Amino acid sequence: MRWYDDACGAALALELVGERWALLVMRELMFGPRRFGQIRAHLPGVSANVLTQRLEGLEAHGVLRRTVLAPPASVPVYELTPWGYEAEPILQTMGRWAARSPKHDPSLPLSPASTMLSLRTMLDTTRAGDMRAGIAFRFPDDAFVADLADGRLAIRRGERDDAEVIFTGGTMALIRVFYGKRPIAGEALTVDGDPGTAARFIDLFALPPKVESAAAQSGQRDF
Structure with a gap:
């Protein structure tokens, strides 16, 4: 189903991974294959039904695939395709950008x-x-x-x-x-x-500065 009827690559990207939880499912797979239960354990707000739908959708789009770990594990897992792994810079850029919000x-x-x-x-x-x-x-x-x-x-x-x-x-x-x-x-x-x-x-790590100096009065939270 086309959402936007728009030739822009950003519009197509949203059609591929823009549904709720989709990008977070990809995030959980960025360091290798995971079982269904492992993915859900780190996305506590998602239901089993919705997670199944997102996995099926991402698989249909070629972002991830279902496979089975080699023996002795021999358990079904989900893993990103090589194209799916290419999305890491998208997650990084979005994360860095959003971290500047108050x-x-x-x-x-x-x-x-x-x-x-x-x-x-x-x-x-x-x-x-x-x-x-x-x-x-x-x-x-x-x-x-x-x-x-x-x-x-x-x-x-x-x-x-x-x-x-x-x-x-x-x-x-x-x-x-x-x-x-x-x-x-x-x-x-x-x-x-x-x-x-x-x-x-x-010392090599720090969050980026907020977009406005009055962030503290605008709902900014601290550690």
Whole structure:
């Protein structure tokens, strides 16, 4: 079904992924395949029926596909197609743009995938300079490995015991430390490894400035 009858690429993009939850489903798949239950667990406001519809729609549009993990897992999962993964810059640009709104509330929950995508979006590449570091993140139900090099942050799902720094805890504790610059000691977050590398890495991230100086009077929320 065509919504807009418009040749603009942006109009077609909205027809492909503009339904509610569609982009957030893609966000949850940005770091690899996920089972239906794993996707729904990190989109608590979506019903099973609506999630099924969105997955079917995105599959029909060629954005994702259903597959089965190799043995011994052998479970059905959803994963983005190569074209689907190309949407990451769209999510990053939208996230950076919307974070400047006075209505952005950084205290609302973030899933592990959303947190990792946020770090990849908000990295200050100039400040990162020539810093190189291997960082691990361990959340209650997910784990990621990040490699910082040449001003870029590559992130994949997985474990790494020999990382220079390992952050363990909940996503919101990590967000308060990274963006709210709260002391680690006051949060339910543990940090193993080199303290200097950890501090320097945390310093590479900040939310963008709000669009107006009077944001605090317009509903801006803080950590």
